Amino acid sequence: MPIHSDYCPIALGVEILGDRWTPLVIRELMAGAEGFNDIHRGLPRMSRTLLTGRLRALERHGLVRREVAERGRPGRYVLTEAGQALTPIVWSLGQWAAEWVFDDPDDGDYELVLSDWLFRMPSLYLAEAQIAAGGRAHVYELTWSAPGLGGVLGACHGLDVPLVFGNLTSGQPAVLLGEEPSAAAVALSADMRAAWTGFATHGDPGWPGYEPDRRRTRIFDTPTGLVDDPERASRLIWKDPPSRRWPCSTPEPGMPGRPGGGEDSRPDAR
Structure with missing residues (x-):
């Protein structure tokens, strides 16, 4: 000492x-x-x-x-x-x-929390429920940034659609890839199509199943890799939130989020 x-x-x-x-x-x-x-x-x-x-x-x-x-x-x-x-x-x-000390949250902070709330955490909860029920789950994240539209949307919702179906040059989702799909987009699309085809054919997308102790997750990017628990920080923050109600759910009478129910009747978006 x-x-x-x-x-x-x-x-x-x-x-x-x-x-x-x-x-x-x-x-x-x-x-x-x-x-x-x-x-x-x-x-x-x-x-x-x-x-x-x-x-x-x-x-x-x-x-x-x-x-x-x-x-x-x-x-x-x-x-x-x-x-x-x-x-x-x-x-x-x-x-x-x-x-x-903290400043007010900026747009990036809001987008991060909203993405956790709507997509990342519900996906993990679904995988955990599947495993708890005796099933098997394979978890992935698409982190490759879409180059279309000046790259402003990043790894956005819906980007997986043209990549999984190999539809890189036509249809509205293909706008995310730009006018001429890059070699990286073509290679990534091939990786994702192989994974989806393998899973549909024999239940193996090409990476280990998701397990609570390691939480192995396939990262689709350039390069593609396998990472343990990539959302650990967010997962711990959301481990015991005030409410796990989805935004489309209807609160029970007397619960916060329902007009006239509880002290705070605002929608619970925490």
Whole structure:
């Protein structure tokens, strides 16, 4: 434990928690991350070497405990009682920043939340429900940015239609690809058509099924790849939202979102 010349508990606390990354490592552990890779996925800008050093420092200070797993499986990191006692402090820091530091959300923030609400999170909930019922699910994300219309729409809703059906030069959706489809668009379309055909033929699109422990997801882009839990940050934010009602649902009488029901009768778009 570091010792300050001035006997001040705040100074001691700052020595342990006062750098940029340590509170964020604790945040990830608070949110349920346990394995090294799980923690690192939540902190992609932090080098793995730096994360290793921070975890070792937290172990030395008695805030984190590393539990060794059975042979062949990675160990896990858990907060000790002292580490868990930091939970209200870290949350309070976030609440303070949200009130006094954050600017008003811009259009990009709104689009991100709306995309989570309408598309990404419902897709994950559907995959989880399919697996819980004993079925199998394969999850993908199309992150390739549409070049048509000056590229203003990015990886937009409906972009998969011309790519999956190989209809790159005609029809309204093909406008997203531009006047002359690029080599990247042609290659991506071939990858997606092969995946859809394989799944329709024998139930295998060419990548592993979605599982709650790894959440492997096919990323259709240039290049195409396979990523574990690419929506982890959003998934944790939406894990326990005030409401999981879809925007087209009709709230029950007395529930917020229905005129005259509850204290807030606005549509719940959180």
